[in-house]
Amino acid sequence: MPEGHTIHRYARLQTQALGDTSLRMSSPQDRASEAAEALDGRRIERIDAYGKHLLYRFEDELSLHVHLGLFGRFRTWRAPAPPPRDTIRLRFDAGERVIDLSGATASHLIDPATEAKMLARLGPDPLRPGADPERAWEALRRRRIPIGAALLDQNVIAGIGNVYRAEILFACGLDPILPAKTIKRAEWEEIWETTRAMLRTGERSGRIVTVPASESKGAPSKLRGRDRVQVYRREQCRRCGTKVRMKEISARNLFWCPTCQPRRRRLA
16 A cells, blocks of 8 residues: 555645646546546646545535555556556546546545544644644554554554554664553654654655665665665565564564564563
8 A cells, every 4th residue: 555655746746747737537437437527627726645645626626535545556648648448447637647546445526524524533644744743642642552553553643554664663763562652752753753754755756765875875765675675574684684573463564673673661
């Protein structure tokens, strides 16, 4: 599933591709025909990203909600675009640029009240201006679940996925099994700032690279494959060479280094 940096990047690049143009909207798959019919011929005013959610703001106060889920993807074409396949959920046709959406979990019109309820359930998004880390801190203090599970909970922080949770905890030197409510304030502040920095880097580059310049000969952008991360899906820790541990937490495999992320306190 795309993580928050990818969603924010989509919002920025698609705004450039589709903005200030009356769009031809269609649903070749026919599963989003209601939205396509309502939005056809309208202009996008802006695209908002919140965590893993995209909100397309059309004129006349119409909004389209898209959540890619595990299988959703976008494909962008320069004109002339090929005929749409019948697997395309929505086609955004701006003339010179065409964007196809397929496989999304959500792709429907959303009214203001429903949107407000959805966003109220989400934790702060570190990539959004004015995001309040205090909300996430208060949510963590109420959770006995491991911090490795809490970081995947979109009600705590919006936008973190499986790769970033492993790499954030590694960068902060935290055992992922530690109960979330035992995380100290200083540790939380480091988690928040690390999350913001990693997501911002990923949004700019379109790639997840979590190895600092000091450990990559000053050129993190040139790293490829598993060398771009410290522990995620690696057999050995990139930093110290210790065998990486793996445990399923929140239905996803979590990876960590027992040397760089030593076990400290746990609740009985």
